[in-house]
Amino acid sequence: MTKKIEAIIREEKIDDVKNALKEIGIVGLNVSKVRGHGRQGGISLVGRSGPYQVDMLPRLQINIILSDHNVDKTIDTICTAVGTGSIGDGMIFVFPVEEVIRIRTGERGYEALMYPGDIDVRQESAVAAD
Numbered sequence: 001m002t003k004k005i006e007a008i009i010r011e012e013k014i015d016d017v018k019n020a021l022k023e024i025g026i027v028g029l030n031v032s033k034v035r036g037h038g039r040q041g042g043i044s045l046v047g048r049s050g051p052y053q054v055d056m057l058p059r060l061q062i063n064i065i066l067s068d069h070n071v072d073k074t075i076d077t078i079c080t081a082v083g084t085g086s087i088g089d090g091m092i093f094v095f096p097v098e099e100v101i102r103i104r105t106g107e108r109g110y111e112a113l114m115y116p117g118d119i120d121v122r123q124e125s126a127v128a129a130d
């Protein structure tokens, strides 16, 4: 089974999380800019004409498609890399994925998801070495 992890993080944490994910063998991912708010509804700022509410705060969204047995480790890695303990640290959403296709080769599913030296290939070589 394949899953998608969608993590919404603080912009300044992107290098930390990218490095931590690389360490555990996550190879393919994509990042996009998003704006939004969580349960505080944004933040209040004080301007010259008084306080005002900024309700769409900039964040980065990281998408990773991966085998479901790697989901927990990847979530732990993201939380450790981006967590500050303060409000606004972000959210992680996990979705089921129907299909994966590598356009160049036409490979599908697990074949399309594998990259040389990635988290799955490392596990396979660890098992083979036992």
Ligand SMILES: Nc1ncnc2c1ncn2[C@@H]1O[C@H](COP(=O)(O)OP(=O)(O)OP(=O)(O)O)[C@@H](O)[C@H]1O
Pocket (backbone or CB within 6 Å): 008, 034, 035, 036, 037, 038, 039, 040, 057, 059, 086, 087, 088, 089, 090, 091
């Ligand atoms: N329910 C949601 N659906 C979609 N995106 C969300 C949701 N909640 C938060 N986000 C996104 O995550 C970003 C960060 O959310 P945030 O960390 O403030 O969540 P929170 O639930 O308010 O937690 P905290 O109390 O720690 O602030 C938001 O700016 C928004 O982009």
Ligand SMILES: [Mg+2]
Pocket (backbone or CB within 6 Å): 037, 038, 039, 040, 041, 087, 088, 089
């Ligand atoms: Mg919040």
